[in-house]
Amino acid sequence: MQITETTAIITGAASGLGEATARHFRARGAAVTLLDRDVERGRAIAGEIGAHFVETDVTDEASVTTAIATARDAMGRVTAAINCAGIATGAKTLGRDGPHPLDTFRRTVDVNLVGSFNVARLAAAEIARNDPAPDGTRGVIVNTASIAAFDGQKGQAAYAASKGGIVGLTLPMARDLTREGIRVMAIAPGIFATPMLKGLPQAVQDELAADGPFPARLGDPDEYAALARFIVECDYLNGEVIRLDGALRMQ
Template structure:
Protein backbone atom coordinates (compact mmCIF):
# COMPACT_ATOMS: atom_id res chain seq x y z
CA UNK A 1 0.00 0.00 0.00
CA UNK A 2 1.25 3.43 -0.95
CA UNK A 3 0.43 6.39 1.27
CA UNK A 4 -0.48 8.43 -1.80
CA UNK A 5 -3.24 5.92 -2.58
CA UNK A 6 -4.48 5.64 0.99
CA UNK A 7 -7.93 6.72 2.17
CA UNK A 8 -7.79 6.84 5.97
CA UNK A 9 -10.14 7.51 8.86
CA UNK A 10 -8.50 8.80 12.04
CA UNK A 11 -10.31 8.88 15.36
CA UNK A 12 -9.27 11.56 17.80
CA UNK A 13 -7.97 13.42 14.76
CA UNK A 14 -8.83 16.87 16.10
CA UNK A 15 -5.85 17.01 18.47
CA UNK A 16 -2.73 15.29 19.76
CA UNK A 17 -1.47 12.14 18.11
CA UNK A 18 -4.53 11.93 15.85
CA UNK A 19 -4.15 15.45 14.52
CA UNK A 20 -0.43 14.98 13.86
CA UNK A 21 -1.21 11.75 12.01
CA UNK A 22 -3.93 13.42 9.94
CA UNK A 23 -1.57 16.21 8.94
CA UNK A 24 1.29 13.82 8.12
CA UNK A 25 -0.88 11.54 5.99
CA UNK A 26 -2.41 14.48 4.13
CA UNK A 27 1.01 16.02 3.44
CA UNK A 28 2.05 12.75 1.81
CA UNK A 29 -0.91 12.46 -0.50
CA UNK A 30 -3.44 10.43 1.49
CA UNK A 31 -7.14 11.23 1.63
CA UNK A 32 -8.12 11.83 5.26
CA UNK A 33 -11.37 11.83 7.21
CA UNK A 34 -11.20 12.93 10.84
CA UNK A 35 -13.58 11.36 13.36
CA UNK A 36 -13.86 13.28 16.62
CA UNK A 37 -16.37 14.57 19.16
CA UNK A 38 -14.94 18.09 18.92
CA UNK A 39 -16.86 19.39 15.91
CA UNK A 40 -15.30 22.85 15.91
CA UNK A 41 -11.69 21.76 16.14
CA UNK A 42 -12.21 18.69 13.96
CA UNK A 43 -13.81 20.71 11.16
CA UNK A 44 -11.02 23.27 11.39
CA UNK A 45 -8.21 20.70 11.09
CA UNK A 46 -10.02 18.90 8.26
CA UNK A 47 -10.41 22.18 6.38
CA UNK A 48 -6.73 23.04 6.85
CA UNK A 49 -5.54 19.72 5.42
CA UNK A 50 -8.14 19.43 2.67
CA UNK A 51 -9.80 16.47 4.34
CA UNK A 52 -13.23 15.55 5.65
CA UNK A 53 -14.78 15.54 9.10
CA UNK A 54 -17.46 13.48 10.84
CA UNK A 55 -18.55 14.27 14.38
CA UNK A 56 -18.29 10.89 16.06
CA UNK A 57 -18.81 9.17 19.39
CA UNK A 58 -16.63 6.05 19.12
CA UNK A 59 -18.70 4.27 21.76
CA UNK A 60 -21.92 4.60 19.75
CA UNK A 61 -22.57 2.07 16.97
CA UNK A 62 -24.88 4.34 14.98
CA UNK A 63 -22.51 7.30 15.22
CA UNK A 64 -19.51 5.29 13.99
CA UNK A 65 -21.49 3.56 11.24
CA UNK A 66 -22.63 6.96 9.97
CA UNK A 67 -19.08 8.33 10.08
CA UNK A 68 -17.65 5.33 8.23
CA UNK A 69 -20.35 5.64 5.58
CA UNK A 70 -19.66 9.37 5.14
CA UNK A 71 -15.91 8.74 4.91
CA UNK A 72 -16.32 5.98 2.32
CA UNK A 73 -18.61 8.15 0.23
CA UNK A 74 -16.38 11.24 0.51
CA UNK A 75 -13.08 9.47 -0.21
CA UNK A 76 -14.40 6.76 -2.51
CA UNK A 77 -13.08 4.00 -0.22
CA UNK A 78 -11.46 3.33 3.14
CA UNK A 79 -8.13 1.54 3.10
CA UNK A 80 -6.80 2.47 6.54
CA UNK A 81 -8.10 3.26 10.00
CA UNK A 82 -6.00 4.80 12.78
CA UNK A 83 -7.59 4.76 16.23
CA UNK A 84 -6.23 7.57 18.41
CA UNK A 85 -9.34 8.52 20.42
CA UNK A 86 -8.85 7.95 24.12
CA UNK A 87 -9.05 9.31 27.66
CA UNK A 88 -7.02 8.88 30.83
CA UNK A 89 -7.82 9.26 34.52
CA UNK A 90 -5.31 9.33 37.34
CA UNK A 91 -7.17 7.59 40.17
CA UNK A 92 -5.89 5.01 42.65
CA UNK A 93 -7.85 1.80 43.26
CA UNK A 94 -8.44 3.13 46.78
CA UNK A 95 -7.47 6.71 47.49
CA UNK A 96 -8.09 9.38 50.11
CA UNK A 97 -11.59 9.88 48.71
CA UNK A 98 -12.42 6.18 48.81
CA UNK A 99 -12.51 3.46 46.13
CA UNK A 100 -11.99 4.19 42.44
CA UNK A 101 -15.34 5.38 40.99
CA UNK A 102 -16.72 2.54 38.90
CA UNK A 103 -18.17 4.90 36.31
CA UNK A 104 -14.71 6.38 35.61
CA UNK A 105 -13.29 2.89 35.13
CA UNK A 106 -16.18 1.91 32.85
CA UNK A 107 -15.91 5.10 30.79
CA UNK A 108 -12.20 4.48 30.22
CA UNK A 109 -12.88 0.94 29.01
CA UNK A 110 -15.81 2.10 26.87
CA UNK A 111 -13.81 4.74 24.99
CA UNK A 112 -10.30 3.29 24.88
CA UNK A 113 -11.10 -0.38 24.34
CA UNK A 114 -14.71 -0.85 23.23
CA UNK A 115 -14.52 2.33 21.14
CA UNK A 116 -11.38 1.08 19.40
CA UNK A 117 -13.03 -2.25 18.63
CA UNK A 118 -16.23 -0.55 17.48
CA UNK A 119 -14.39 1.57 14.91
CA UNK A 120 -12.11 -1.31 13.87
CA UNK A 121 -14.95 -3.75 13.15
CA UNK A 122 -17.01 -1.24 11.16
CA UNK A 123 -13.99 0.05 9.24
CA UNK A 124 -13.01 -3.54 8.44
CA UNK A 125 -16.51 -4.23 7.11
CA UNK A 126 -16.01 -1.35 4.69
CA UNK A 127 -12.48 -2.42 3.73
CA UNK A 128 -13.73 -5.89 2.77
CA UNK A 129 -15.47 -4.21 -0.17
CA UNK A 130 -12.13 -3.05 -1.64
CA UNK A 131 -10.56 -4.87 -4.57
CA UNK A 132 -7.38 -6.60 -3.35
CA UNK A 133 -4.00 -5.41 -4.56
CA UNK A 134 -1.50 -7.92 -6.03
CA UNK A 135 -0.50 -8.89 -2.48
CA UNK A 136 -4.12 -9.56 -1.56
CA UNK A 137 -4.29 -6.48 0.66
CA UNK A 138 -7.53 -4.59 1.19
CA UNK A 139 -6.68 -2.43 4.17
CA UNK A 140 -4.90 -1.89 7.48
CA UNK A 141 -6.08 -1.02 10.98
CA UNK A 142 -3.71 0.72 13.39
CA UNK A 143 -4.77 0.91 17.02
CA UNK A 144 -3.20 2.91 19.84
CA UNK A 145 -2.19 1.29 23.11
CA UNK A 146 0.38 2.76 25.52
CA UNK A 147 3.46 1.69 27.40
CA UNK A 148 1.07 1.74 30.37
CA UNK A 149 -0.27 -1.53 28.99
CA UNK A 150 3.03 -3.06 30.11
CA UNK A 151 4.36 -0.65 32.77
CA UNK A 152 1.23 0.86 34.31
CA UNK A 153 1.90 3.19 37.22
CA UNK A 154 -0.16 3.86 40.31
CA UNK A 155 -3.37 5.64 39.45
CA UNK A 156 -3.47 3.96 36.04
CA UNK A 157 -5.54 0.84 36.76
CA UNK A 158 -8.32 1.87 34.37
CA UNK A 159 -6.04 3.27 31.68
CA UNK A 160 -3.60 0.35 31.79
CA UNK A 161 -6.48 -2.15 31.68
CA UNK A 162 -7.98 -0.47 28.62
CA UNK A 163 -4.67 -0.28 26.78
CA UNK A 164 -3.78 -3.83 27.80
CA UNK A 165 -7.02 -4.87 26.14
CA UNK A 166 -6.02 -3.10 22.92
CA UNK A 167 -2.71 -5.01 22.97
CA UNK A 168 -4.51 -8.27 23.68
CA UNK A 169 -6.90 -8.03 20.74
CA UNK A 170 -4.20 -7.17 18.18
CA UNK A 171 -3.22 -10.70 17.19
CA UNK A 172 -6.67 -12.33 17.25
CA UNK A 173 -8.13 -9.48 15.22
CA UNK A 174 -5.28 -9.81 12.71
CA UNK A 175 -6.02 -13.52 12.45
CA UNK A 176 -9.76 -12.86 12.10
CA UNK A 177 -9.20 -10.47 9.20
CA UNK A 178 -6.32 -12.25 7.47
CA UNK A 179 -8.54 -14.00 4.94
CA UNK A 180 -9.97 -10.61 3.97
CA UNK A 181 -6.53 -9.10 3.36
CA UNK A 182 -6.78 -6.66 6.27
CA UNK A 183 -3.80 -6.18 8.57
CA UNK A 184 -4.02 -5.11 12.22
CA UNK A 185 -1.21 -3.37 14.09
CA UNK A 186 -0.91 -1.55 17.39
CA UNK A 187 1.37 1.32 18.38
CA UNK A 188 2.25 1.72 22.08
CA UNK A 189 3.49 5.29 22.60
CA UNK A 190 5.54 6.48 25.53
CA UNK A 191 5.36 10.06 26.82
CA UNK A 192 4.45 12.39 23.97
CA UNK A 193 4.01 16.16 23.82
CA UNK A 194 0.25 16.11 23.49
CA UNK A 195 -1.99 19.05 24.51
CA UNK A 196 -2.42 17.48 27.97
CA UNK A 197 1.33 17.44 28.62
CA UNK A 198 1.90 20.79 26.91
CA UNK A 199 -0.22 22.37 29.65
CA UNK A 200 2.12 21.19 32.40
CA UNK A 201 4.81 23.49 33.85
CA UNK A 202 8.15 23.38 32.03
CA UNK A 203 9.93 21.88 35.05
CA UNK A 204 7.48 18.97 35.12
CA UNK A 205 7.95 18.44 31.38
CA UNK A 206 11.72 18.42 31.93
CA UNK A 207 11.39 15.81 34.69
CA UNK A 208 9.32 13.56 32.44
CA UNK A 209 11.77 13.96 29.56
CA UNK A 210 14.73 13.15 31.82
CA UNK A 211 13.31 9.66 32.45
CA UNK A 212 13.54 8.78 28.74
CA UNK A 213 16.88 7.03 28.10
CA UNK A 214 17.51 8.05 24.50
CA UNK A 215 16.66 10.51 23.12
CA UNK A 216 16.04 12.21 26.47
CA UNK A 217 12.98 14.18 25.45
CA UNK A 218 9.25 13.87 25.05
CA UNK A 219 7.98 12.28 21.88
CA UNK A 220 6.87 14.46 18.97
CA UNK A 221 3.34 13.54 17.81
CA UNK A 222 4.56 13.65 14.21
CA UNK A 223 6.83 10.71 15.05
CA UNK A 224 3.71 8.72 15.84
CA UNK A 225 2.25 9.83 12.51
CA UNK A 226 5.40 8.78 10.66
CA UNK A 227 5.32 5.35 12.30
CA UNK A 228 1.65 4.92 11.37
CA UNK A 229 2.52 5.85 7.77
CA UNK A 230 5.38 3.33 7.76
CA UNK A 231 3.01 0.62 8.95
CA UNK A 232 0.58 1.41 6.15
CA UNK A 233 3.28 1.04 3.53
CA UNK A 234 5.13 -1.93 5.08
CA UNK A 235 2.75 -4.71 4.07
CA UNK A 236 4.51 -7.53 5.97
CA UNK A 237 3.85 -5.93 9.33
CA UNK A 238 0.82 -7.59 10.88
CA UNK A 239 -0.48 -8.70 14.27
CA UNK A 240 2.24 -6.93 16.23
CA UNK A 241 2.63 -4.17 18.83
CA UNK A 242 5.38 -1.57 18.32
CA UNK A 243 6.57 0.53 21.25
CA UNK A 244 7.70 4.05 20.41
CA UNK A 245 9.11 5.34 23.68
CA UNK A 246 12.85 6.04 23.56
CA UNK A 247 13.47 2.84 25.60
CA UNK A 248 11.46 4.23 28.51
CA UNK A 249 10.34 1.68 31.10
CA UNK A 250 8.02 3.14 33.71
CA UNK A 251 8.85 2.56 37.38
Protein backbone atom coordinates (compact mmCIF):
# COMPACT_ATOMS: atom_id res chain seq x y z
CA MET A 1 0.00 0.00 0.00
CA GLN A 2 1.24 3.46 -0.90
CA ILE A 3 0.28 6.38 1.32
CA THR A 4 -0.70 8.38 -1.76
CA GLU A 5 -3.33 5.75 -2.58
CA THR A 6 -4.55 5.36 1.00
CA THR A 7 -8.04 6.38 2.08
CA ALA A 8 -8.07 6.40 5.86
CA ILE A 9 -10.54 6.88 8.67
CA ILE A 10 -8.89 8.11 11.88
CA THR A 11 -10.70 8.13 15.21
CA GLY A 12 -9.87 10.61 17.94
CA ALA A 13 -8.64 12.85 15.12
CA ALA A 14 -9.58 16.18 16.68
CA SER A 15 -6.57 16.16 19.02
CA GLY A 16 -3.40 14.40 20.07
CA LEU A 17 -2.16 11.33 18.22
CA GLY A 18 -5.21 11.21 15.96
CA GLU A 19 -4.83 14.81 14.84
CA ALA A 20 -1.12 14.34 14.19
CA THR A 21 -1.86 11.25 12.12
CA ALA A 22 -4.53 13.01 10.09
CA ARG A 23 -2.18 15.90 9.35
CA HIS A 24 0.74 13.59 8.54
CA PHE A 25 -1.29 11.40 6.19
CA ARG A 26 -2.84 14.33 4.34
CA ALA A 27 0.52 16.06 3.93
CA ARG A 28 1.76 12.95 2.15
CA GLY A 29 -1.18 12.56 -0.19
CA ALA A 30 -3.62 10.26 1.61
CA ALA A 31 -7.35 10.94 1.64
CA VAL A 32 -8.54 11.21 5.24
CA THR A 33 -11.81 11.29 7.16
CA LEU A 34 -11.61 12.45 10.76
CA LEU A 35 -13.91 10.76 13.29
CA ASP A 36 -14.37 12.45 16.66
CA ARG A 37 -16.98 13.71 19.11
CA ASP A 38 -15.52 17.23 19.09
CA VAL A 39 -17.46 18.71 16.19
CA GLU A 40 -16.03 22.23 16.29
CA ARG A 41 -12.38 21.24 16.37
CA GLY A 42 -12.86 18.25 14.08
CA ARG A 43 -14.44 20.37 11.37
CA ALA A 44 -11.80 23.06 11.78
CA ILE A 45 -8.92 20.61 11.34
CA ALA A 46 -10.61 18.88 8.41
CA GLY A 47 -11.13 22.21 6.68
CA GLU A 48 -7.55 23.24 7.33
CA ILE A 49 -5.95 20.09 5.87
CA GLY A 50 -8.48 19.33 3.15
CA ALA A 51 -10.05 16.29 4.76
CA HIS A 52 -13.54 15.17 5.75
CA PHE A 53 -15.10 15.05 9.22
CA VAL A 54 -17.88 12.97 10.76
CA GLU A 55 -19.09 13.34 14.33
CA THR A 56 -18.67 9.88 15.82
CA ASP A 57 -19.11 8.03 19.10
CA VAL A 58 -16.84 5.00 18.80
CA THR A 59 -18.85 3.09 21.41
CA ASP A 60 -22.08 3.38 19.39
CA GLU A 61 -22.65 0.90 16.54
CA ALA A 62 -25.03 3.10 14.58
CA SER A 63 -22.73 6.12 14.88
CA VAL A 64 -19.70 4.22 13.59
CA THR A 65 -21.69 2.55 10.81
CA THR A 66 -22.86 5.94 9.60
CA ALA A 67 -19.37 7.42 9.88
CA ILE A 68 -17.79 4.67 7.80
CA ALA A 69 -20.48 4.89 5.14
CA THR A 70 -20.03 8.67 5.00
CA ALA A 71 -16.26 8.27 4.71
CA ARG A 72 -16.64 5.73 1.92
CA ASP A 73 -18.97 8.02 0.00
CA ALA A 74 -16.60 10.97 0.45
CA MET A 75 -13.36 9.14 -0.41
CA GLY A 76 -14.61 6.40 -2.73
CA ARG A 77 -13.45 3.58 -0.47
CA VAL A 78 -11.76 2.89 2.87
CA THR A 79 -8.38 1.15 2.91
CA ALA A 80 -7.11 2.02 6.40
CA ALA A 81 -8.58 2.52 9.85
CA ILE A 82 -6.41 4.13 12.54
CA ASN A 83 -7.91 3.95 16.04
CA CYS A 84 -6.66 6.79 18.25
CA ALA A 85 -9.81 7.56 20.24
CA GLY A 86 -9.38 6.92 23.95
CA ILE A 87 -9.58 8.25 27.47
CA ALA A 88 -7.21 8.10 30.43
CA THR A 89 -8.48 7.63 33.96
CA GLY A 90 -6.71 7.20 37.25
CA ALA A 91 -7.90 5.44 40.39
CA LYS A 92 -6.45 2.81 42.71
CA THR A 93 -8.21 -0.51 43.14
CA LEU A 94 -8.68 0.54 46.73
CA GLY A 95 -8.10 4.19 47.49
CA ARG A 96 -8.70 6.59 50.35
CA ASP A 97 -12.32 7.04 49.24
CA GLY A 98 -12.99 3.32 48.89
CA PRO A 99 -12.95 0.79 46.04
CA HIS A 100 -12.30 1.82 42.44
CA PRO A 101 -15.55 3.25 40.99
CA LEU A 102 -16.99 0.52 38.81
CA ASP A 103 -18.56 2.93 36.35
CA THR A 104 -15.14 4.52 35.74
CA PHE A 105 -13.63 1.12 34.99
CA ARG A 106 -16.49 0.23 32.65
CA ARG A 107 -16.30 3.55 30.82
CA THR A 108 -12.54 3.28 30.30
CA VAL A 109 -12.79 -0.24 28.89
CA ASP A 110 -15.84 0.71 26.83
CA VAL A 111 -14.14 3.61 25.07
CA ASN A 112 -10.60 2.30 24.75
CA LEU A 113 -11.19 -1.39 24.07
CA VAL A 114 -14.80 -1.91 23.03
CA GLY A 115 -14.77 1.32 21.01
CA SER A 116 -11.62 0.28 19.15
CA PHE A 117 -13.02 -3.16 18.43
CA ASN A 118 -16.32 -1.65 17.30
CA VAL A 119 -14.55 0.55 14.76
CA ALA A 120 -12.18 -2.23 13.69
CA ARG A 121 -14.89 -4.81 13.03
CA LEU A 122 -17.09 -2.39 11.08
CA ALA A 123 -14.12 -1.00 9.17
CA ALA A 124 -13.07 -4.55 8.32
CA ALA A 125 -16.48 -5.19 6.77
CA GLU A 126 -16.04 -2.09 4.59
CA ILE A 127 -12.39 -2.73 3.69
CA ALA A 128 -13.26 -6.30 2.68
CA ARG A 129 -15.37 -4.87 -0.15
CA ASN A 130 -12.27 -3.44 -1.86
CA ASP A 131 -10.79 -5.11 -4.91
CA PRO A 132 -7.61 -6.88 -3.77
CA ALA A 133 -4.15 -5.84 -4.86
CA PRO A 134 -2.11 -8.44 -6.78
CA ASP A 135 -0.82 -9.84 -3.47
CA GLY A 136 -4.34 -10.01 -2.02
CA THR A 137 -4.06 -6.91 0.16
CA ARG A 138 -7.25 -4.95 0.74
CA GLY A 139 -6.33 -2.74 3.69
CA VAL A 140 -5.01 -2.33 7.21
CA ILE A 141 -6.25 -1.60 10.72
CA VAL A 142 -4.00 0.07 13.30
CA ASN A 143 -5.14 0.15 16.93
CA THR A 144 -3.54 2.16 19.75
CA ALA A 145 -2.41 0.28 22.84
CA SER A 146 0.00 1.73 25.42
CA ILE A 147 3.11 0.69 27.31
CA ALA A 148 0.74 0.69 30.30
CA ALA A 149 -0.51 -2.61 28.89
CA PHE A 150 2.85 -4.12 29.86
CA ASP A 151 3.96 -2.11 32.91
CA GLY A 152 1.01 -0.11 34.15
CA GLN A 153 1.62 2.02 37.20
CA LYS A 154 -0.38 2.57 40.36
CA GLY A 155 -3.80 3.96 39.62
CA GLN A 156 -3.81 2.58 36.07
CA ALA A 157 -5.82 -0.61 36.59
CA ALA A 158 -8.64 0.47 34.26
CA TYR A 159 -6.42 2.09 31.65
CA ALA A 160 -3.88 -0.74 31.61
CA ALA A 161 -6.65 -3.33 31.36
CA SER A 162 -8.22 -1.54 28.40
CA LYS A 163 -4.89 -1.25 26.59
CA GLY A 164 -3.94 -4.82 27.49
CA GLY A 165 -7.09 -5.84 25.69
CA ILE A 166 -5.86 -4.07 22.56
CA VAL A 167 -2.61 -6.02 22.77
CA GLY A 168 -4.49 -9.28 23.28
CA LEU A 169 -6.80 -8.89 20.31
CA THR A 170 -4.10 -7.92 17.79
CA LEU A 171 -2.95 -11.38 16.72
CA PRO A 172 -6.33 -13.15 16.73
CA MET A 173 -7.91 -10.28 14.80
CA ALA A 174 -5.08 -10.45 12.26
CA ARG A 175 -5.67 -14.18 11.93
CA ASP A 176 -9.41 -13.66 11.59
CA LEU A 177 -8.94 -11.27 8.68
CA THR A 178 -6.31 -13.13 6.65
CA ARG A 179 -8.94 -14.41 4.20
CA GLU A 180 -10.03 -10.84 3.50
CA GLY A 181 -6.46 -9.59 3.00
CA ILE A 182 -6.68 -7.13 5.91
CA ARG A 183 -3.68 -6.63 8.16
CA VAL A 184 -4.02 -5.70 11.85
CA MET A 185 -1.35 -3.92 13.87
CA ALA A 186 -1.10 -2.04 17.16
CA ILE A 187 1.16 0.73 18.38
CA ALA A 188 1.96 0.97 22.10
CA PRO A 189 3.06 4.57 22.71
CA GLY A 190 5.03 5.67 25.74
CA ILE A 191 4.60 9.16 27.19
CA PHE A 192 3.72 11.58 24.41
CA ALA A 193 3.32 15.34 24.30
CA THR A 194 -0.43 15.30 23.73
CA PRO A 195 -2.90 17.93 24.98
CA MET A 196 -3.77 15.62 27.87
CA LEU A 197 -0.17 15.61 29.09
CA LYS A 198 0.50 19.26 28.30
CA GLY A 199 -2.17 20.15 30.83
CA LEU A 200 0.15 18.99 33.61
CA PRO A 201 2.56 21.42 35.32
CA GLN A 202 5.83 21.88 33.45
CA ALA A 203 7.79 20.38 36.34
CA VAL A 204 5.74 17.18 36.08
CA GLN A 205 6.24 17.07 32.31
CA ASP A 206 9.99 17.47 32.77
CA GLU A 207 10.08 14.68 35.34
CA LEU A 208 8.17 12.33 33.07
CA ALA A 209 10.42 13.16 30.13
CA ALA A 210 13.54 12.49 32.19
CA ASP A 211 12.37 8.93 32.93
CA GLY A 212 13.06 7.85 29.36
CA PRO A 213 16.52 6.25 28.85
CA PHE A 214 17.05 7.71 25.38
CA PRO A 215 15.97 10.06 24.09
CA ALA A 216 15.09 11.58 27.45
CA ARG A 217 12.08 13.53 26.25
CA LEU A 218 8.39 13.17 25.58
CA GLY A 219 7.32 11.50 22.37
CA ASP A 220 6.29 13.74 19.49
CA PRO A 221 2.81 12.86 18.14
CA ASP A 222 4.23 13.12 14.61
CA GLU A 223 6.49 10.17 15.49
CA TYR A 224 3.37 8.12 16.17
CA ALA A 225 1.95 9.31 12.85
CA ALA A 226 5.14 8.39 11.01
CA LEU A 227 5.02 4.87 12.44
CA ALA A 228 1.36 4.53 11.48
CA ARG A 229 2.28 5.53 7.93
CA PHE A 230 5.14 3.01 7.87
CA ILE A 231 2.73 0.29 8.99
CA VAL A 232 0.32 1.24 6.21
CA GLU A 233 3.08 1.08 3.61
CA CYS A 234 4.89 -2.05 4.86
CA ASP A 235 2.67 -4.93 3.76
CA TYR A 236 4.64 -7.57 5.69
CA LEU A 237 3.80 -6.07 9.07
CA ASN A 238 0.86 -7.95 10.53
CA GLY A 239 -0.37 -9.23 13.89
CA GLU A 240 2.21 -7.36 15.99
CA VAL A 241 2.35 -4.68 18.68
CA ILE A 242 5.15 -2.12 18.32
CA ARG A 243 6.34 -0.19 21.38
CA LEU A 244 7.13 3.44 20.64
CA ASP A 245 8.64 4.63 23.89
CA GLY A 246 12.37 5.46 23.76
CA ALA A 247 13.07 2.27 25.78
CA LEU A 248 10.98 3.54 28.70
CA ARG A 249 9.92 0.90 31.21
CA MET A 250 7.63 2.43 33.80
CA GLN A 251 8.41 1.67 37.43
